[in-house]
Amino acid sequence: xxxxxxxxxxxxxxxxxxxxxxxxxxxxxxxxxxxxxxxxxxxxxxxxxxxxxxxxxxxxxxxxxxxxxxxxxxxxxxxxxxxxxxxxxxxxxxxxxxxxxxxxxxxxxxxxxxxxxxxxxxxxxxxxxxxxxxxxxxxxxxxxxxxxxxxxxxxxxxxxxxxxxxxxxxxxxxxxxxxxxxxxxxxxxxxxxxxxxxxxxxxxxxxxxxxxxxxxxxxxxxxxxxxxxxxxxxxxxxxxxxxxxxxxxxxxxxxxxxxxxxxxxxxxxxxxxxxxxxxxxxxxxxxxxxxxxxxxxxxxx
Amino acid sequence: xxxxxxxxxxxxxxxxxxxxxxxxxxxxxxxxxxxxxxxxxxxxxxxxxxxxxxxxxxxxxxxxxxxxxxxxxxxxxxxxxxxxxxxxxxxxxxxxxxxxxxxxxxxxxxxxxxxxxxxxxxxxxxxxxxxxxxxxxxxxxxxxxxxxxxxxxxxxxxxxxxxxxxxxxxxxxxxxxxxxxxxxxxxxxxxxxxxxxxxxxxxxxxxxxxxxxxxxxxxxxxxxxxxxxxxxxxxxxxxxxxxxxxxxxxxxxxxxxxxxxxxxxxxxxxxxxxxxxxxxxxxxxxxxxxxxxxxxxxxxx
Numbered sequence: 001x002x003x004x005x006x007x008x009x010x011x012x013x014x015x016x017x018x019x020x021x022x023x024x025x026x027x028x029x030x031x032x033x034x035x036x037x038x039x040x041x042x043x044x045x046x047x048x049x050x051x052x053x054x055x056x057x058x059x060x061x062x063x064x065x066x067x068x069x070x071x072x073x074x075x076x077x078x079x080x081x082x083x084x085x086x087x088x089x090x091x092x093x094x095x096x097x098x099x100x101x102x103x104x105x106x107x108x109x110x111x112x113x114x115x116x117x118x119x120x121x122x123x124x125x126x127x128x129x130x131x132x133x134x135x136x137x138x139x140x141x142x143x144x145x146x147x148x149x150x151x152x153x154x155x156x157x158x159x160x161x162x163x164x165x166x167x168x169x170x171x172x173x174x175x176x177x178x179x180x181x182x183x184x185x186x187x188x189x190x191x192x193x194x195x196x197x198x199x200x201x202x203x204x205x206x207x208x209x210x211x212x213x214x215x216x217x218x219x220x221x222x223x224x225x226x227x228x229x230x231x232x233x234x235x236x237x238x239x240x241x242x243x244x245x246x247x248x249x250x251x252x253x254x255x256x257x258x259x260x261x262x263x264x265x266x267x268x269x270x271x272x273x274x275x276x277x278x279x280x281x282x283x284x285x286x287x288x289x290x291x292x293x294x295x296x297x298x299x300x301x
Numbered sequence: 302x303x304x305x306x307x308x309x310x311x312x313x314x315x316x317x318x319x320x321x322x323x324x325x326x327x328x329x330x331x332x333x334x335x336x337x338x339x340x341x342x343x344x345x346x347x348x349x350x351x352x353x354x355x356x357x358x359x360x361x362x363x364x365x366x367x368x369x370x371x372x373x374x375x376x377x378x379x380x381x382x383x384x385x386x387x388x389x390x391x392x393x394x395x396x397x398x399x400x401x402x403x404x405x406x407x408x409x410x411x412x413x414x415x416x417x418x419x420x421x422x423x424x425x426x427x428x429x430x431x432x433x434x435x436x437x438x439x440x441x442x443x444x445x446x447x448x449x450x451x452x453x454x455x456x457x458x459x460x461x462x463x464x465x466x467x468x469x470x471x472x473x474x475x476x477x478x479x480x481x482x483x484x485x486x487x488x489x490x491x492x493x494x495x496x497x498x499x500x501x502x503x504x505x506x507x508x509x510x511x512x513x514x515x516x517x518x519x520x521x522x523x524x525x526x527x528x529x530x531x532x533x534x535x536x537x538x539x540x541x542x543x544x545x546x547x548x549x550x551x552x553x554x555x556x557x558x559x560x561x562x563x564x565x566x567x568x569x570x571x572x573x574x575x576x577x578x579x580x581x582x583x584x585x586x587x588x589x590x591x592x593x594x595x596x597x598x599x600x601x602x
Contacts, residue, residue, distance in 0.1 A: 011403075017362040018380045018404040020373035028372070058359050058400055061318040071329070072321035076532050079319045091428075095399060098392060099359055102312075103319040123424055127392075130470040169431040231377050 001185035001301045006063035007038035008293040010269040011092030021230045040267040046155030053084045056096030082148040083107040088178035089117035089168045101131035109137045113175040121171030157184045164200040166241030190301030196267040199241045219265025222246045256288040263290040302486035302602045307364035308339035309594040311570040312393030322531045341568040347456030354385045355495045357397030383449040387411040389479035390418035390469045402432035410438045414476040422472030458485045465501040467542030491602030497568040500542045520566025523547045523573045557589040564591035
């Protein structure tokens, strides 16, 4: 299974257009010390030919452009994107769908609550019906073949599992929480867990991640009160549905002891000190053998 | 008046994520012969401090990042963007509004039909109300001061004029046509006309543009049947609401005789041969003293 991190920043990207926090200023002035990152997403393929996108940030067209295997190959119009798997209805996970409207019908895998939120709150279904159209697929709770656009197997089995979280701010009426995905290469047996948003580390989450080969994990905030400390916002990490990385109850302590070969933080907010290449927080992550993802990082499992 | 072209391509940008036409392939293989371009928009300021955006493409955050005068200046969160003027409700002109949601309330200037289309068709107003909120302003038909967020004059007078065109595909129930803008520097008297979408060259359009100092004009298609010829689509330029540049009735013939110092094509579709640096079509434009805009081009009038 080949995995490409298309983007690794949280909503707004890094640096963020209107942010003058210490991190964003450093990313503009000395990008070698704080690498710019586009909004979070990944691409996965078992055969290197048919690819699935994990989430659809508004940076998706540029991310596709930067990764030739996704581009049309010898055809006038086309794509190697066989489907898009959504974990959440958040704008930074879904607006990219509208930016793929020039192509063929999109195949979007999303749990019912996410599908409802984007269709009621953003009218994604109605809008895209005027362009490419959408075929919705409900991801299975138990591993099942991940099919391409022609409903042929692609060598990957996948399942979605519920994740504690917040509903999108634009549609709070729904159930809220999104999902994580487990993807398994039917050939090599390699397992990827994609979990870019998680509000709480439950036993169920632990069970989902503990035996995987690669974990792409929510790295939005280092600390619960990070936005307040930097004077750029008043909301806490919890209120925004993200378990912080640091602290005695943070996700780093949870994953430190797990025997997962690749533990990679993604969806990193512009305020997170993990974005600074030489920060103490970055060293703490690397000290346990985990890492902070960057745009363009690839894994072969 | 200072003018910056933030982006100069039509919807989908150049190259387009799923396009393998000759232009897009050249832009990927030899970008010096076909410069990549982001989606159309511009920034305008009379005092160099308070800026107005002309349209809001989904490439806006990256475009802001690439133009330091728009960035927060010595503040934790902030922007020099005082307002956004919309010409059309098309997705490539408006989706960027959702990507400015992390800031303060947006001030958006739009004619009633455009406002209705984005609010009914995309729920822009309802969605942004959950984040930054929007203050809508109706652009005047006769020149009036363009005010900043605090309703202070900015040294620019502006007016919107109706333009023949198509309604956005996602909301065809409305009136359809968008507007063009005339902006005049109250100090220098310099006049800019922003007209990135026009379906027909009427006497009224002619009257609006003929005495300006700079014209940013719809350069979407060179030819009426360009999409068909390149085998990437079946819709004609007219059906998509754009007067072609070339041909005996094209816009180039219209502007060739006008004494406008800066005649610049923008909103150029990925299929347009004008994008090729050494094409005959490019030479034809330059032969009459007009030009094809590029991302980052600046004018001082």
